[in-house]
Amino acid sequence: MVHRALTGKTHTFGTRFLRFVRALPGTTLLVLFLLLVPLCLAAPADFIPDPAHQAPATVVVGGDRAYPPYEFIDKDGNPAGYNVDLTRAIAEVMGMKVRFVFGNWSEVRAGLQNGSIDILQGLSYSAQRLSSVEFSPPHTIVHHAIFARRDAKPVKSLEELRGKKVLVFQSGIMHERLKQMGFEKDLVLTPTPAEALRLLASGQGDYAVVAQLPGIYLIRELRLTNLVPVAKAVVSEQYCYAVQRGDKELLARFNEGLAIVIKTGQYAQIYNRWLGVNDPPRVTRELALKYGAMILIPLLIVLAVTALWSKTLHKRVAERTTALAQEVAERNKALEELKRHQDKLIQADKMTSLGTLVSGVAHEINNPNGLLLLDIPVLKRVHDDAEEILEAHYREQGDFMLGGVPYSEMRDEIPRILDEMQDGAQRIKRIVNDLKDFARKDMGQKSLIDLDAVARTALRLVDPTIRSSTDHFQSAFHGSLPQILGNGQRIEQVIVNLVLNACQALPNRDCGVFIGTSYDAERGQVLLQVTDQGVGVAQEHLPYLLDPFFTTKRESGGTGLGLSVSAGIVKEHGGALQFQSTPGRGTTVTLSFPVPDRSPLT
Structure with missing residues (x-):
């Protein structure tokens, strides 16, 4: 196995930059090239974040040394590619330290099983592989294609390759699929996709089945001009992170980091850099x-x-x-009070900037998501119309391939997939709308609001964090609370802060979080409680929880401003924040607001 330690960002950034600029036209390429060269040379030498925020152990990440543009060893001997950049981004946001180990794919796969490698950053999902590994949600889809020499007979599917000598990457997903289809005696196995294409170009074998993007990439880089893809996207596979069976903690950390990277927009940048742009260079080096x-x-x-x-x-x-x-x-106590107000203004300015960014991203997400919501029902109707024909063909002719998968497997999967797609698109629409409401510029105006409705909106915003933190979350809303006078957007911000703090206090997923609302008619107050079974707060710290910059989570990046800002918002609404905590058993936060009209509930 080839072990190469990650030494820095400089070379990999330069390689990614060169690949990026190859797709830019004319003068734009030149200006960007000269603007970014000094930045590349000034890039920090160490990829790993500040030691104060590092996880205690180094995560060993395995990858294929020759699977461009997903992962490969570049000309300087450093790990590079889409998978590498994505792993680095996840490690950065999660405060993890990673070390890359690249080698032959079969050896890397074996390394995961014997424990010398902690996680594979790119493994295609299959039910057969579930017996030995656990998969993350897919971070991209890999399409596979059939390649041939220009004078070869065209084919359109894997089934047409029967009786032909087929070159395929050993231990890859297509090796497994072709074996399942009964092609094993006709397969010629190679250690890398590049070797499969070289042998095909030299006249050995009839066809090669290789991942589409790496195949096109390697043909261009190796100048194998007599090869062409004769059938694109014959099979599409989910491409995931993978760990050993049982290593759920590491997988959960990478899942959470992947979700964060997607939300922040880093994923889109990485995807476009490596997978979204694959055109040949338009400008020569001399020009x-x-x-x-x-x-x-x-x-x-x-x-x-x-x-x-x-x-x-x-x-x-x-x-x-x-x-x-x-x-x-x-200064005296008056200047301390002024400083606290200044801190609140800084936080408000950050929230305004974040709101502008979220609104723009939400708009860009809504456009393609709207197309999904329009097109998925059309696909469902098409499937319903075609189902009778497909069933008749199945009964008369037996099983056949549909989308690279046997029809007997797909007949029940297609409706489920279409329903999940439609549900997912609807969920995206709801989340985007909630984010737009949360990020909309706050004019400080107050109106009569329903605390139950505000709390439900806040929970939708933090739902990913809740699901990644605990298996035991409960909510109990009163259902007919009297309305309070306030700014729903600001109160929503307070509830988001309280729920996030509760999730961060949990030592493991078995501990739970509870949120509920109630009405105290005697005092004329509407109440909201957030209770967690976390580590709790020491009694000596309770009096300082609302002070600016006071935090017990400094090591994990806490700033001490969340509760301070929340307390200011609650005070503006005439409400109160109360804390009860027992170290080792959890914390209960009670948020109360006065009801303008103390008339009894109807």
């Missing part, structure tokens, strides 16, 4: 150098002036910050 030389000197001057200005600005900011800190130390 790039020619035009680059014409603007290099002015550009370097601009960059130098920018760097000098930035350094001066940072120095002035540092000097001003020091002066302000000295003044704060000498």
